[in-house]
Amino acid sequence: MSITHATSVSERRLAVRLRPPRGSRNATPDNLNRRSPRRNGGAASGLHGFRGLRLPAIASLAGCAGLILRCGQADPSIGPPLATGSIVVTSAPDSAAIYLDRLQMGLVTPDTLEEIPPGLHWVTVEKPGFTPMPCSLQVQVSAGTTASAHFELTAASPRPVLFESFTNTGCMPCAEANPMLYALVDGQGIDRVVLLEFHPGFPSPLDPFYLAQRVLMDGRVALNGVAQAPWLVVEGTTGLQPVSEQDVQAALAAAVPQNAVDLILAAQISGSALTCSLGAAAAVPGTYTLTVFAADDLEEFETAPGSNGEKEFRHVVRGVMPVPCGEEAELSSTVVWRVWSTVLSWHQEGEPVTIVAHARRSDSPVTVGLDVQQLP
Secondary structure, three states: OOHHHOOOHHHHHHHHHHOOOOOOOOOOHHHHHHOOOOOOOOOOOOOOEEOOEEHHHHHHHHHHHHHHHHHOOOOOOOOOOOOOEEEEEEEEOOOOEEEEOOEEEEEEOOEEEEEEOOEEEEEEEEOOOEEEEOOOEEEEEOOOOEEEEEEEEEEOOOOOEEEEEEOOOOOOOHHHHHHHHHHHHHHHOOOOEEEEEEOOOOOOOOOHHHHHOHHHHHHHHHHHOOOOOOEEEEOOOEEEOOOOHHHHHHHHHHOOOOOOOOEEEEEEEEOOEEEEEEEEOOOOOOEEEEEEEEEEOOEEOOOOOOOOOOOEEOOEEEEEEOOOOOEEEEOOOOOEEEEEEEEOOOOOOOOOEEEEEEEEEOOOOOEEEEEEEEEO
């Protein structure tokens, strides 16, 4: 739309105001047309210049002016940026990972979280080997202000290190590794290390423990990325072949158990019926996967069930609750939040069984909480 054909009052007024003064050298169309294309920036196509501007540009300007005149204000969709606040997060000792609204921020204390939207936000910190007090803080953020969140870190009550052993009745090296692991665990005691034995379907898919719990065994193999047997996973982080007692001892000594989730397990068994109540000692923001394992402390065979000749198996996981891969949960309160029951068909009255409650973050295999109870 050219300026000479403006239809609105405001556009006509703008066109009048933009008209060049009489007597100007370029006041007539003839003078404009006599300008060389070079001086008009190549305006030989009929788009004529006007004081260094092309008419379409002036028309656009007229349209914007008309919008301002018609509405009385600028476009309401274009406003100032949202005002935000910040949170200074500190801890004693420092170097604790910072979480905001259940998301790890990639920062450690002391540091400042910038550009936080106004409102209530959950802040917590995590440092291996320490328990934060309080466990989490709800912080009010206001625009243009800086809030603070401080945590006192105390040395966490030591919990046992978790060993997950992957073995198979058709694996010849497993027949040597397993007795070594059993002796090490017995020597350290359950307060120092807990062993859970899983039987994947390799090298032999006929392993009786695998056939009895395929979904469970396959799930743990996938979660920990296990590709061979024997294999030992420590705390969901370190993996090694347990062929050297020295290497296993070194892995145990280097393990730093996380206790972000302080689980409370209460289990009881009557005959073959197992009931477990599970809770958390403190509210913890975030989504976790919770699993309860039932391990057979001792299983003996008169004839070896596999080709490696083993007849005695210990700490074999024979039951799991609520489902083989665990259940996601929000640990937002300290009350008992789950009660699970199952039947251990393999269990005989009076035989010992170890119940292990396990917590991990839903996006990671790393153990962040553990509680153990031996029955009966």
